Amino acid sequence: MTASIPFVKMNGLGNDILVVDGRTVPTGLTADAIRRLSPRAGGIGFDQVVTLEPDPAGADVFMRIANADGGEVEACGNAARCIADRLFAETGAASLSINTLGGRLSARRRDDGIVAVDMGHARFGWQDIPLARPVDDTMAVGGVAAAEAAGLGPGSVANVGNPHIVYWVEDPDAIDLARLGPEIEHDALFPNRINATLAHVVDRARIDVRVWERGAGLTRACGTAACATAALAAHTGRTGRQVTIGLPGGDLEIAIGDDRSILMAGPVATDFTGALDPVAGTFVFDGTPEPAAAG
Ligand SMILES: N[C@H](CCC[C@H](N)C(=O)O)C(=O)O
Numbered sequence: 492m493t494a495s496i497p498f499v500k501m502n503g504l505g506n507d508i509l510v511v512d513g514r515t516v517p518t519g520l521t522a523d524a525i526r527r528l529s530p531r532a533g534g535i536g537f538d539q540v541v542t543l544e545p546d547p548a549g550a551d552v553f554m555r556i557a558n559a560d561g562g563e564v565e566a567c568g569n570a571a572r573c574i575a576d577r578l579f580a581e582t583g584a585a586s587l588s589i590n591t592l593g594g595r596l597s598a599r600r601r602d603d604g605i606v607a608v609d610m611g612h613a614r615f616g617w618q619d620i621p622l623a624r625p626v627d628d629t630m631a632v633g634g635v636a637a638a639e640a641a642g643l644g645p646g647s648v649a650n651v652g653n654p655h656i657v658y659w660v661e662d663p664d665a666i667d668l669a670r671l672g673p674e675i676e677h678d679a680l681f682p683n684r685i686n687a688t689l690a691h692v693v694d695r696a697r698i699d700v701r702v703w704e705r706g707a708g709l710t711r712a713c714g715t716a717a718c719a720t721a722a723l724a725a726h727t728g729r730t731g732r733q734v735t736i737g738l739p740g741g742d743l744e745i746a747i748g749d750d751r752s753i754l755m756a757g758p759v760a761t762d763f764t765g766a767l768d769p770v771a772g773t774f775v776f777d778g779t780p781e782p783a784a785a786g
Pocket residue numbers: 506538539558564565566567568569570653654686704705706707712713714715716
């Protein structure tokens with residue numbers, strides 16, 4: 492087996508990201524290889540893959556994002572923090588511009604060492620999400636059969652680079668999101684599918700959430716879901732504009748600007764390194780690529 496490209500496994504509050512560097516040589520990582528590598532049983536195990544690339548639009552880096560199912564997506568908040576942390580360590584810089592399919596982000600390391608990322612602006616229009624049909628009040632979206640069958644009220648939708656629906660509930664853990672999540676994700680109302688969050692507003696400065704991620708399933712944390720939930724809560728008057736989002740993996744700090752800009756801050760960590768074969772979908776842990784065969 493020849494493992495041909497190095498990788499770093501990182502995580503933001505347990506939302507784990509495989510990072511590969513395609514800035515000098517394309518990685519050749521295919522959607523099929525991602526699907527083979529993502530399972531925690533037998534694979535490397537991750538929620539998303541991020542490939543660093545040169546940015547033709549002039550940002551410091553282009554961050555290409557794929558979910559565990561191999562599908563390419565527009566945004567990943569935890570990955571943005573992980574990438575920034577890694578590149579700050581690599582370059583000594585304390586700020587960074589990251590371009591993505593969902594728009595351009597800017598990251599900086601705060602004096603306390605925490606990485607903060609400006610995730611851009613929340614959009615609430617039905618075409619922005621997108622929804623499959625016009626909806627006047629996107630803060631109260633009904634018609635998702637599985638959610639209604641589960642007794643959830645209408646959801647609020649936002650696009651923060653990627654699409655999200657947030658259901659406001661008293662006790663997220665009382666709802667079987669593992670069963671409900673995929674039915675919401677694939678509902679016909681969402682032509683690009685959707686990330687689904689159950690949110691309990693604790694008080695005007697804290698919301699506890701559970702997230703089913705499009706293309707990845709239940710995760711320990713979801714940065715963009717935290718951003719969407721905080722933006723929607725502030726927009727509907729459920730909270731102020733400085734909100735702590737409590738996720739199974741820990742807390743994210745979100746600040747919503749009066750222009751609907753979103754600043755997200757939280758910890759990141761590096762788990763391990765290794766190398767993988769992007770075509771065969773095989774890998775070695777914490778090792779270096781196998782030495783070239785002798786001879
Ligand atoms: N599953 C998401 C992408 C990853 C988002 C999440 N990991 C985050 O930290 O924002 C989507 O399909 O839009």
